[in-house]
Amino acid sequence: MKYQWILFDADETLFHFDAYQGLKLMFSRFNIDFTAADFAHYQQVNLPLWVDYQNGVISAKQLQHTRFKGWAEKLQVTTQALNSAFLQAMADICTLLPGARELIDALADKVSMGIITNGFTELQTIRLDRTGLLGAFSPVVISEEVGVAKPDVAIFNHALELMGNPAPQHVLMVGDNPESDVRGGLNAGFDTCWLNHRNEPTPAGITPHYEVKSLAQLQQQLVGDK
Known part of the structure; x- marks a missing residue:
């Protein structure tokens, strides 16, 4: 070797790492039918955030907050709660x-x-x-x-x-x-x-x-x- x-x-x-299936599972636990169109909109926000994160422009916490900000407002929960729920769902389908x-x-x-x-x-x-x-x-x-x-x-x-x-x-x-x-x-x-x-x-x-x-x-x- x-x-x-x-x-x-x-x-x-x-x-x-199937983010779409993870998000579908996560949002089902909030009684939301997360669609392909929802995922496309999520990725419009999420993907540029990952580029900024890798380039050192934003922190992990900023990424986690910003990508779920709109959904957190709709569901009246914190972005931290949604991020944790998403990571748990990703673990469940791993x-x-x-x-x-x-x-x-x-x-x-x-x-x-x-x-x-x-x-x-x-x-x-x-x-x-x-x-x-x-x-x-x-x-x-x-x-x-x-x-x-x-x-x-x-x-x-x-x-x-x-x-x-x-x-x-x-x-x-x-x-x-x-x-x-x-x-x-x-x-x-x-x-x-x-x-x-x-x-x-x-x-x-x-x-x-x-x-x-x-x-x-x-x-x-x-x-x-x-």
């Missing part, structure tokens, strides 16, 4: 991506593993616990707790400190987002692997060390035949 450490993104790298468990099992005795995620604290531990992976990753670095988000190099340096400061070239960062995971990993001096599920073109100025279409393909590259 070339690497001492492999760091994974969480959403759409290890875990499915599933691993195909090949995730097999990959983690194959790597378990060969390399140390951690997670760096821009997701939120309230969701991470419960997902790892429910999928039986709570003991597989240490550290679990969450941007909400660190105060900076990928691709900021500070969150990767924070992870390195928790890992005992291995040489960056002995670390592989795996993620589905070329901007936050690959660019951020490259800026930290890590090798990087882009999990390109959707066969998208490589963004200009970003060159991952590896590109795979599935976790099974990554397993084949890292450890060979199952």
Whole structure:
């Protein structure tokens, strides 16, 4: 094994993140039929907020508040209550991506593993616990707790400190987002692997060390035949 450490993104790298189904479940608990049109409107607000969050323009709390502000006013609840309800719903529908468990099992005795995620604290531990992976990753670095988000190099340096400061070239960062995971990993001096599920073109100025279409393909590259 070339690497001492492999760091994974969480959403759409290890875990499915179906925001529409999570929102439908969450709003059903408020007796609301959340439609595809509602989701499209939500995403018009939500997606630019994530860009601002990754760029350090807004905080996690500002993102969580703003994306649910309109619904909180309609339902006469706090944005904090809606955000918590959404994260609980996402935990309730959580599933691993195909090949995730097999990959983690194959790597378990060969390399140390951690997670760096821009997701939120309230969701991470419960997902790892429910999928039986709570003991597989240490550290679990969450941007909400660190105060900076990928691709900021500070969150990767924070992870390195928790890992005992291995040489960056002995670390592989795996993620589905070329901007936050690959660019951020490259800026930290890590090798990087882009999990390109959707066969998208490589963004200009970003060159991952590896590109795979599935976790099974990554397993084949890292450890060979199952």
